Amino acid sequence: MADNRxxxxxxGEFSREAISHLDHLYRVxxxxxxxxxxxxDVVQETYLRALxxxxxFRPGSNMKAWLSRILYNFxxxxxxxxxxWILIDDSSKDEEYxxxxxxxxxxxxxxxxxxLANELTTKVTDALRKIPQEFRSAIVMxxxxxFSYAEAAEILSCPVGTIRSRLSxxxxxxxxxxxxxxxxxxxxx
Amino acid sequence: xxxxxxxxxxxxxxxxxxxxxxRSSLEVHLTECTRCRWAREEERALKQAIRRAGQGILMPxxxxxxxxxxxxxxxxxxxxxxxxxxxxxxxxxxxxxxLTIALxxxxxxxxxxxxxxxxxxxxxxALQTYDLxxxxxxxxxxxxxxxxxxxxxxxxxxxxxxPMGYDLxxxxxxxxxxxxxxxxxxxxxxxxxxxxxxxxxxxxxxxxEKDAPPNAARFFDAAKKINFYAFSRDGVNAVFHxxxxxxxxxxxxxxxxxxxxxxxxxxxxx
Numbered sequence: 390m391a392d393n394r395x396x397x398x399x400x401g402e403f404s405r406e407a408i409s410h411l412d413h414l415y416r417v418x419x420x421x422x423x424x425x426x427x428x429x430d431v432v433q434e435t436y437l438r439a440l441x442x443x444x445x446f447r448p449g450s451n452m453k454a455w456l457s458r459i460l461y462n463f464x465x466x467x468x469x470x471x472x473x474w475i476l477i478d479d480s481s482k483d484e485e486y487x488x489x490x491x492x493x494x495x496x497x498x499x500x501x502x503x504x505l506a507n508e509l510t511t512k513v514t515d516a517l518r519k520i521p522q523e524f525r526s527a528i529v530m531x532x533x534x535x536f537s538y539a540e541a542a543e544i545l546s547c548p549v550g551t552i553r554s555r556l557s558x559x560x561x562x563x564x565x566x567x568x569x570x571x572x573x574x575x576x577x578x
Numbered sequence: 579x580x581x582x583x584x585x586x587x588x589x590x591x592x593x594x595x596x597x598x599x600x601r602s603s604l605e606v607h608l609t610e611c612t613r614c615r616w617a618r619e620e621e622r623a624l625k626q627a628i629r630r631a632g633q634g635i636l637m638p639x640x641x642x643x644x645x646x647x648x649x650x651x652x653x654x655x656x657x658x659x660x661x662x663x664x665x666x667x668x669x670x671x672x673x674x675x676x677l678t679i680a681l682x683x684x685x686x687x688x689x690x691x692x693x694x695x696x697x698x699x700x701x702x703x704a705l706q707t708y709d710l711x712x713x714x715x716x717x718x719x720x721x722x723x724x725x726x727x728x729x730x731x732x733x734x735x736x737x738x739x740x741p742m743g744y745d746l747x748x749x750x751x752x753x754x755x756x757x758x759x760x761x762x763x764x765x766x767x768x769x770x771x772x773x774x775x776x777x778x779x780x781x782x783x784x785x786x787e788k789d790a791p792p793n794a795a796r797f798f799d800a801a802k803k804i805n806f807y808a809f810s811r812d813g814v815n816a817v818f819h820x821x822x823x824x825x826x827x828x829x830x831x832x833x834x835x836x837x838x839x840x841x842x843x844x845x846x847x848x
Contacts, residue, residue: 401810405793405794405795405809405810406793408645408646408793408795409793409795409796411637411642411645411795412635412636412637414637415635415636415637415638415641416632416635419635429638429641429644432637432641432645433641433644433645436645509627509630509631509634510631510634510635512631513627513628513631514631514635517628528628529632531593532625532628532629532632533628533629533631533632534632537595538590538593538595553586553589553590553595554586556589556593557585557586557588557589560589560621560624560625561585563624563628564620564621564624567624567627570627571620571623571624571627
């Protein structure tokens, strides 16, 4: 009886701590699937799966990474097979390496690293949807989720070197779509 | 090292994931190559832009509330609500001395308990009174009407702030008692509502959002521009919000989604 109560309390404590990561899970889901309703389903299912297997979570370890792994596995198993991916702009693939260096701005564009704030989320979201999912997942985990390469590699089930490569290639593709919105000060050199 | 070889290393450098000897090699190259220095700054700006864009994406309240209303997360207690009269004089005259001693102990022990637990967040410490009340271990003074409760509580803090004074008759709840609890030198006003709708405690004290429990789930009400923090302890659900410099916590055994909806409907923008 006491054990049951203890288990219930532990599960309740776990579930409440997990709630603090819901925004992160939703953010990841929004960039993985096409429709907002699907993101809702992914987050809910992730949460229920986490509760079902909470005993596998090691207290003191990274709960955010653990939940992200559950989310990505669910997405990978159920959405990828159904091919309900976000559509990718295939035209960008051929140009991936061709003109990145040539298009680096040559004149001082103004204040350091500024973006038009009101358009930021929309532009970045649109640009992310135009790059291949493998690159997008790495960017979402590292740049939005603040995960290290090692953590992202564990979540996405790939080597650390692959994360680095996907980030590098993914950011170059993103840059092509966002170059009009991103600026930096060159006169620091 | 040429510029093609530097590309991927610049990514790792921007992410602070580059170690020697690659880092040293890249740094030598960067001192010699303006284009790669520009590329490094460009990638830093891009990373910052992606990060900011991510911060602008928050889970919709609708989904959060759907998850929160799941009984697996905030299980409801099956304990029936009791009325305040049941605790005040439940015994015949001959047993009242024993009850008096019990009340003294009931008052003393929780005070000692709070003293020991004073490092606990004030929101959690306040919530303990709910359970003590339902167990009959918390002596409270009955009041004839809500005005009397409000006057007593306001007077206890020299008029610096007031209890929320919510009208909850639509939920079959009416104010039946009030008391003041001092926690870590801060006075917490407690108004108790009871009725067919069960029992609800309304805590009011001077504070800030830093007083919300660290693991509470936060909900932002865009219309009222108020953060609501949901938390639970021992089957008692609670919703914390701030109005100016005053904190209000509603605590009850009602389902969390209903309690959150109640708090949202009653909260007034600062």
